[in-house]
Amino acid sequence: MPNPIKIIAEAGCNHNGNFDEAVELIKVAKNSGADAVKFQIIFPEDLYIPYIIENGVKVDNPVIAQRNASNLPDEAYIELSSIAKDLDIEFSSSIFCRKSLDLLLKCNPAFIKLASVDLNNHILIQQAAETELPLILSTGFSSKEDIMHTLDFLDSINCSNFSILHC
Numbered sequence: 001m002p003n004p005i006k007i008i009a010e011a012g013c014n015h016n017g018n019f020d021e022a023v024e025l026i027k028v029a030k031n032s033g034a035d036a037v038k039f040q041i042i043f044p045e046d047l048y049i050p051y052i053i054e055n056g057v058k059v060d061n062p063v064i065a066q067r068n069a070s071n072l073p074d075e076a077y078i079e080l081s082s083i084a085k086d087l088d089i090e091f092s093s094s095i096f097c098r099k100s101l102d103l104l105l106k107c108n109p110a111f112i113k114l115a116s117v118d119l120n121n122h123i124l125i126q127q128a129a130e131t132e133l134p135l136i137l138s139t140g141f142s143s144k145e146d147i148m149h150t151l152d153f154l155d156s157i158n159c160s161n162f163s164i165l166h167c
Contacts, residue, residue: 006035006036007033007034007035007036008034008035008036008037008038008092008136009025009028009029009032009034009036009037009038010038011025011026011029011037011038011039012038012039012040012094013039013040013042013067013070013071015039015070015072016070017069017070017071017072019072019076019079019080022039022072022076022080023080023083025037026080026083026084026087026089026091027087029089030084030087030088030089034089035089035090036089036090036091036092036110036111037084037089037090037091037092038091038092038093038094038113039077039080039091039092039093039094040093040094040096041077041093041094041095041096041100041103041104042067042071042096042100043096043097043099043100044063044064044067044068044071045064046096046097046099046100047067047096047097048061048063048064048067049061050064074103074106077093077103077104077106077107078106078107080107081107081108081109085108090109090110090111091107091108091109091110092104092107092109092110092111092112092113093107093109093112093113094113094114094115095112095113095114095124095128096115096118096124097124098124098127101124101127101128101131105131109133110133110134111133111134111135111136112128112131112133112134112135112136113135113136113138114128114135114136114137114138115138115140116137116138116139116140116141116142117140119137119138119139119140119142119146119147119150120146120149120150122150122153125137125150125153125154125159126157129154129157129159129161129162132161133161134161134162134163135159135161135162135163136162136163136165137150137162137163137164137165138165138166138167139164139165139166140167147164151164
């Protein structure tokens with residue numbers, strides 16, 4: 001029998017680096033009837049290239065500064081997970097690298113979410129699978145072949161505790 005439907009409120013990075021806004025996002029998720037609230041833990045230096053070329057000139061990648069400005073400190077995520085627990089709503093996050101996985105694990109998440117961009121990142125998928133927490137894998141614009149390749153990989157590492165999300 002399939003698992004019951006679970007409603008996950010996407011908090012993402014919509015707190016814009018403001019802890020009080022992040023707390024409010026958890027409260028809104030709970031009050032809306034969501035079963036879980038999901039943030040994004042992003043370490044820009046581990047996700048983006050450090051520079052880009054603009055008009056033939058090498059410049060710092062502005063996305064890194066933008067992401068850093070809207071990040072919360074590591075301790076904030078741990079505190080947010082505690083607040084979610086007190087409000088009786090599951091807490092989790094999308095991860096994008098080993099560092100964000102390690103931080104999420106300190107938050108006692110209900111599940112681990114991987115973005116569609118990482119559907120072919122077998123190293124990160126395996127690291128997440130080794131936690132034995134439920135995985136949610138987005139597929140985004142992935143081809144059927146990409147999805148099947150990832151399903152074969154999950155089978156090869158004996159991971160069966162996952163859901164595929166198409167959005």
